Every structure is written in structure tokens, then in C-alpha cells.
Amino acid sequence: MIDVIKALDERIKLGWMISLARHKLVPVHKHSVWYYLGALLLFLFVIQAITGAMLLFYYKPAAETARQSIAEIMVEVPYGWLIRSVHHWASNLMIVLAFVHFFSTLLVKAYRRPRELTWLTGMVMLMLVLFFGYSGYTLPYDERSFFAFNVGTDMAAAVPVVGTYLMEFLRGGDIVGTNTLNRFFAFHVGVLPLALLAVIVVHVILVQLHGMSVPISVLKKAETEKREIPGKPMFPHFLWHDAVNCLLLFGGLVTLAMLIPSELGPEIDLLKPAPEGVKPDWFFLWVYQILKWMPTYVLSIEGEIAGIVGLIGAALVIVFAPFIDRRAQRNERSPLFTALGWLALLVFVVCSIIGYLS
């Protein structure tokens, strides 16, 4: 092993990377647990890329063949049911961890100077991951996917000014059909992976450049006690811990995939009316529930449009938090943004639960 490392070092100068990792210290404090989420997300992305590529060999993206090809993957392809289920559960876990990473970063104010760009790339990644989840949900082209296509693209139509254009662009025409499936397939296997990979590279470089952010409370406490915050080298300490976390996550993922394999809904029957209570996938339930609560009109504006404008506004406040939260930029406590963060988390959790139960 050591010989291999030496040989690689001679050829591609591996030494500087190891040296960098050894000298890079990760702060150790009571909130250090949140530092592990990034590596777990990266691990899930790799799993998604591998299982997605495997599914790509058998999936046929056309309205007539998509559902049948998924059934073939489940029944005829060796371990096809397992690969599809791992892909399904990894996508769900990726969204869960992306949300946890987002809320933890927001609440510990990790977006403070000089990490504004890291935060912005993280927000882009969260949106890409959500769109990834939605586009993947529609690909089986069964009854559930068909209505998800309709509900999702209808929601896009409610966006002010560009709504109709956006809906037609996503659908590839006026109605949901093969064109829509082809577009979402192109997004899912072409556009989104490339975009996400590019943003991940920038995000990881920025994280390496600036190091891990230390919460304001820990900084203040260390200042008061006049001591330095202890740190441990990234390599090998944190990498070994990451390895343990990834192993546990992998075990959990395979367990979920084996105990609750992903389903395949019935075929689309265009003559059948939409079933009652059609809902989006769990990660959009909160949006669905908020829009459901909106009255028909708000100040003579259509309720759905007002709701979407409100949600976009709230999202913009969060996205641009590093530039609005001036107190955090000065490394001072900012209770207003802490309260906003907790409120956002509360709205997300409560609305999702109500949306699921209703």
C-alpha cells in the first residue's frame, strides 16, 4: 500500500494533497456533529450516480415503454429491484440530509463572512436536489407520476409573468405526454447531474479554502475563556469518522431498500378521472399544504399566485441571508435570524405533516 502511494506521489505529486489534508484542522466543539453531513451527501451522490447509471441500461424513456421497462427492471434484471430501491431510498435520504444540512447551516449562521459564496452554492445545490427528486419521481410514468407531472407543471404555470412559458417548456407542449417524459428524463440524467457536479466541485473547493465555520456561541465562549478552539486534522481523523458514518448510512440504505422496496403504480388510464387527494412527493408537501390554505383571492390577486409569490419572497430572504443579516457578519448574535430559521423549520415540518395526514 505504501509502495503504491509512493509510486503515485512520484507521478502525480500526491504528497501535497496528503500534506494539505494533514495540516487542515477541523474545529472540535459541541456542534462538530454537523460537519459530517457534507461527506454523507457526497457519498449519497456517488451512490445515486452509480445506481442511476445501472438503471439507465434498462430504462426506456417513452410514454408507452417507461412503466413496462421499470417492471422489467424489477422482475427480470438480476438484482434490479434492489438497485432501483437503493436509488429510490438514496434520493429520499439525500433530500432529508440536504434539508438537515441547510437548516443546521442556517441556524449556526455558517453563512457568515467569508462563506457567502459557499452558502449560495449550497442553496443552488438544495434546489437542484429537489428538482432531481421531482424529475425522478415522474420517470416511472405510472398513474402517480402522471398526476405528479400535471400538478407540478400546473404549479409552474402559477409563477407570475413567465408561468405559462415555463409550463409549456416543462411539458414540451400544452399537455403532459411523451414530450414531457423526454424532457424530464433529459433533466434527470443529463442537465441536473452535470449542473450538480459542477456546483459540488465549487462548493467543496470553497469549503476547503475557508475551512469549517465555527458557531458564534462557541467563538464567544472561547473568547471569554481566552482559549483557542481545539482542532483535529482532517486526515486521517475526520476521514475515518466519515467512513464510519458512510458505512452506517449504506447499511441503513440497503435495509430500507430490502424491507420497503420502491413501488410501481398502476398504468395510466387517460379516461379515468384524477384520483382524490393527489399529492406531490413528501418534500413538496409543505408547499402543497400552504397553497391549499390560501384563500381564493388575496387583495384581488389569485390565491395560488399570491402564495407562490410569498414563498418565492421567503426563499429569497433565506438565500440572501448572508447579505441581510448584518449582525452575524460582525460575528454578533442575531436573534432575529435565529428565530426566522426556527420558524422556517417549524413551517416545513408542521406543514409537511399536515399535508401528509390531510
Add this chain to the structure above:
Amino acid sequence: MARLCMRTILLIAVLAVVCVFIPGRFACAEEAPAVRTITVEEVKSEGDEGPEVITSEQVEAARTMTPERMYALLCLWALIILAIVLIRFQVRDDEKLYEEGYYSREIE
């Protein structure tokens, strides 16, 4: 210690492959049907039937947990736990090296 760990992990990986996949049923292990000549009529009639449609019952059957799958899952967890124990040993070793100041030295 690191070399020993790597070798142990490799050994475990090989054992894992043996434990998990040997009990599984392989298509290649099944007895091949006897060779016979297919008539043109048979080929034509198969072509007329179109591709075989997989039913919802078949999909549900593919999703069902079997004792073989449960065994494979338990083997996987046993391996994960073993790997974690080995990593813990490695971490302990690294902690000692760190305290001795090994990681602050430049790489030769």
C-alpha cells in the same frame, strides 16, 4: 497497523462476497434446456404475441422479502459492524500518533 487493517478489510470483503452471493440463486447455475431446433412457425407465432407484459403481481412478488434476502442483509450488517470495529482500532492508533506529534511533521 494500517497495513494489517487494509489486509483484514480485503479479506473480509472476499469473505463477504462468498457469504452473500454463494447462497443466492444464479441464472448461470441453472440447468440449461436441451438444444432443439426451432421451427419457422414457432418463431412467427412468438413474434405475433409481442413482448411479454409483466403483471403487477410479478412486480409485487419481486418486492417480497425472502429468507435469502434476510440472510444477505444480516451478512451485510455483520460486515459493516466488523469494518467499524477495525476503523475504531485504526482511529485509536492515529490518536496516539497525533498526540506524539506525527501529523505535524512534513511528509518525507
